[in-house]
Amino acid sequence: MSELLDPRNDFLFKRIFGSEENKDVLLAFLNTTFVETGAQPLTEIILLNTYTDKDAPHDKQSILDIRGKTADGELINVEMQLFNKYETEKRTMFYWSKLYSGQLQESQPYKALKKCVTINILNYSILPNEQYHNVFHLREDRTGIPLIDDLELHFLELPKLGDQAVPIEGGGLVNWLLFLKGVDKSHWEVLTMNEPVLKKAMNTLEFLSQDAETRRLYEARQKYLHDEASLIDGAMTEGRNRGLIEGRAEGLKEGKIEGRAEGLIEGKVAAKIEMARELLSLGIDIAAIAKASGLTEDEIRNLKTS
Incomplete structure (x- = not known):
């Protein structure tokens, strides 16, 4: 069996x-x-x-x-x-x-x-x-x-x-x-x-x-789910790291507490944008990118055309 x-x-x-x-x-x-x-x-x-x-x-x-x-x-x-x-x-x-x-x-x-x-x-x-x-x-x-x-x-x-x-x-x-x-x-x-x-x-x-056909379709779905999860996780990690580095640099450049705070906030936004760009380059659909990044679908479409 x-x-x-x-x-x-x-x-x-x-x-x-x-x-x-x-x-x-x-x-x-x-x-x-x-x-x-x-x-x-x-x-x-x-x-x-x-x-x-x-x-x-x-x-x-x-x-x-x-x-x-x-x-x-x-x-x-x-x-x-x-x-x-x-x-x-x-x-x-x-x-x-x-x-x-x-x-x-x-x-x-x-x-x-x-x-x-x-x-x-x-x-x-x-x-x-x-x-x-x-x-x-x-x-x-x-x-x-x-x-x-x-x-x-x-x-x-x-x-x-x-x-x-x-x-x-x-x-x-x-x-x-x-x-x-x-x-x-x-x-x-x-x-x-x-x-x-x-x-x-x-x-x-x-x-x-x-059922052989069901197993084939099931395995195709499992592969898609695993691939999607890996791509999203990898893009999130890379985008977060890049964004936080940029945010810290901006804050240090200002040399003030307010500057560092503002830089970190900008860094988090940059992280979302960077993640969305990574996912777009991998061919992930816009709805899935919106779920993963927290950006709106319109914001992601704008990234696609910019």
């Missing part, structure tokens, strides 16, 4: 959770995520961008997240991130805002806007706590009263599971996350006793792992 593929690969993740025939798998996963925070379980999920053969893993335009709509019209976006593309928090807010504002058609009133939920499954840690599941809403700082319930962000950080043992009894989100993290197959039976629908996800993973 072929070695199991990694379900954290976004191409494979969408095939397991984002296909019409596995809609019940997605619904079960979402419900364990929501119920853990005290929310009511969903009764139905409508897939808005089901997996198709057009989701080619080497195509930069492929949409490999999963978008769904509840029976009440609320929108849910689920995304798997294998490598840290940096600026995860800002990237999350940017795509949440596009999902939210994209609901309104011309002349529609604001009351037509429905709640939007983003679920990020991260193969890296970004938040300064030990919780593997963090949820954010809009709340008043001192009293905690909600402003509006339309924003909900979930961050599921797989590394924070550590070497957590497989639960002997009891269902819940941790069973799904251990499956995604790649827990030894000898523990699968216990996981499915806790979460029966998880068995279908496991069967799908086994089936896909034995």
